[in-house]
Structure formats: structure tokens, C-alpha cells
Amino acid sequence: EIVMTQSPATLSVSPGERATLSCRASQSVSSNLAWYQQKPGQAPRLLIYDASTRATGIPARFSGSGSGAEFTLTISSLQSEDFAVYYCQQYNNWPRTFGQGTKVEIK
Amino acid sequence: EVQLLESGGGLVQPGGSLRLSCAASGFTFSSYAMGWVRQAPGKGLEWVSTMSASSLNSHYADSVKGRFTISRDNSKHTVYLQMNSLGVDDTAVYHCAKNDWNDFYFDYWGQGILITVSS
Numbered sequence: 001e002i003v004m005t006q007s008p009a010t011l012s013v014s015p016g017e018r019a020t021l022s023c024r025a026s027q028s029v030s031s032n033l034a035w036y037q038q039k040p041g042q043a044p045r046l047l048i049y050d051a052s053t054r055a056t057g058i059p060a061r062f063s064g065s066g067s068g069a070e071f072t073l074t075i076s077s078l079q080s081e082d083f084a085v086y087y088c089q090q091y092n093n094w095p096r097t098f099g100q101g102t103k104v105e106i107k
Numbered sequence: 108e109v110q111l112l113e114s115g116g117g118l119v120q121p122g123g124s125l126r127l128s129c130a131a132s133g134f135t136f137s138s139y140a141m142g143w144v145r146q147a148p149g150k151g152l153e154w155v156s157t158m159s160a161s162s163l164n165s166h167y168a169d170s171v172k173g174r175f176t177i178s179r180d181n182s183k184h185t186v187y188l189q190m191n192s193l194g195v196d197d198t199a200v201y202h203c204a205k206n207d208w209n210d211f212y213f214d215y216w217g218q219g220i221l222i223t224v225s226s
Contacts, residue, residue: 001169034212036152043202043216044144044152055214085122087152091211094166096154 001025002090006099008074012107019075022100023088027066032092035064035073038101047086048073078104109133111203111217118223119193127188129203129217137181140206142213143188145199155201156188159210170196193224 003026013019023033035048046055048064051071061076075082083106088099115127129141142157156177158165165177176189186203200221204213 032211036151036213043218044213045216046212047215049207049212049214085151089152089154089212093169094144096157096166098152098154101151 001065001094001095002029002093002097003099004088004090004099006086006088006102008102009017009032009100010103010105013078014107016031016070016077018083019078019104021073021075021086023071023073023099025069025071025090029092031067032090033064033066034089035062036087036089037082037084038087043081044087067087075104109205109215111205111215113201113203113217113220116201116222118225120226121194121224123193123224124189124191125222127190127201127203127220127222129188131184131186131203132204134205134215136184139208140210141177141179141186142204142206143177143186144202144204144213144216145197146202146219147196147199150199153199156157157206157210158186170198188193190222193222195224198224199223 005024007022031051033051036044038044052064085101085103111130112130140159143155158177174192179186190207200219202219203217205215
């Protein structure tokens with residue numbers, strides 16, 4: 001099983017600032033990586049797939065990068081609606097696995 | 108608009124069984140793999156199972172293999188999760204999710220339904 005490790009666990013950021021979230025895989029997953037956003041009491045929402053492709057309707061301030069085993073999600077200028085928990089997920093191998101999440105909170 | 112609506116949740120005793128249903132609409136159900144992802148209270152996301160569009164292939168997390176069975180009825184636009192031998196560690200919100208065209212990631216999610224395993 002591929003283990004996905006996200007860091008940091010919690011990120012405190014002021015509105016308008018840049019947020020950088022990391023996701024590391026225990027082995028290469030090529031570019032087969034997705035990022036999801038989840039707000040309290042809501043279903044997860046797909047943000048990024050194939051490591052760097054924004055899903056339909058996702059604002060340009062969200063960007064993904066990386067390949068192999070190291071990935072980054074960047075939110076260029078945090079808006080109030082971006083404070084949430086973010087998960088990465090690999091789909092290179094079965095079983096599909098998620099990272100433990102990074103909570104982005106207001107500083 | 109894609110909609111996924113889970114049902115069948117509730118309280119069950121340890122060792123019991125439950126069947127979840129997920130009614131889908133807004134897309135060609137028979138063309139897409141479907142899956143289940145769960146989230147224990149206060150915890151992260153855990154993939155549970157995925158079934159291909161044709162029902163020919165299914166995959167399970169080790170934590171549920173042999174106890175849970177995924178199935179689908181394309182004529183009813185519904186995917187199911189039969190859960191047997193439930194334990195307290197199975198307590199979670201269970202989300203139904205639609206796969207992308209290549210059966211890779213989940214592009215739409217249901218709101219989820221709570222399963223509580225407790226005596």
C-alpha cells in the first residue's frame with residue numbers, strides 16, 4: 001500500500017497570503033495524484049487531478065505541481081472561503097490512498 | 108447537475124449488517140465507476156471500495172475485504188455497499204462518489220451518511 005503523508009498538519013495563514021501544502025508518497029505515483037478540499041459538514045470537492053490540472057470551476061488561485069513522490073498544492077492568495085481541510089489522494093495503485101489532511105486555518 | 112444521495116445509514120450493533128444505497132442522477136450512470144469513501148468522526152478520508160462501470164471489476168480496502176461487498180444496478184442508477192460483521196471501527200460517515208472517465212479520482216461526492224456501530 002502506498003502511504004501518503006501530508007505536511008504540515010495545520011497551516012495558519014492570513015487572508016490574502018500564499019499557502020503551500022505538501023504531499024509525499026511512499027513510492028512513485030507518477031502524476032496520478034488528486035487534491036480535494038473539504039469544509040466542515042460538507043462533502044469533499046475535487047480541486048486538482050493529474051497533479052496539476054484544475055477541475056471544472058476551480059479558481060486559478062489553486063495550482064498543483066510535482067510528480068513522482070513529491071507534490072505541492074499552492075493557493076496563491078487565500079480567500080475566506082478557502083479555509084478548510086485539504087487531502088491528497090493517489091490513484092496510481094490499488095488500494096487508493098489518501099493523505100491524512102492539512103487544515104488551513106485563519107491566522 | 109450530478110447528484111448522489113446516500114441512504115440506509117443508522118445505528119447497528121457490533122457484528123451486525125447494513126446495506127447502504129446511493130442513488131445517482133445527472134450523468135450517464137452506466138458509463139462510470141462508482142466508489143465509497145468513509146470518514147471516521149474527526150478523522151481523514153479512507154477509500155473503501157470501487158466498482159467499475161460494467162460491474163466486472165471491484166476493489167476493496169484491506170480493512171473491509173471479506174466483510175463489505177459493493178454492487179450496482181445500472182437500470183436503477185444505484186450503487187450499494189453491503190456491510191457485514193460490522194465493528195466499532197467501521198463507525199464513520201460513508202460517502203458515495205463518482206469516478207472520472209478513467210476510474211482514477213472522484214470528481215463528484217455525495218454528502219454522506221452516518222453509520223454508528225455501538226452496543
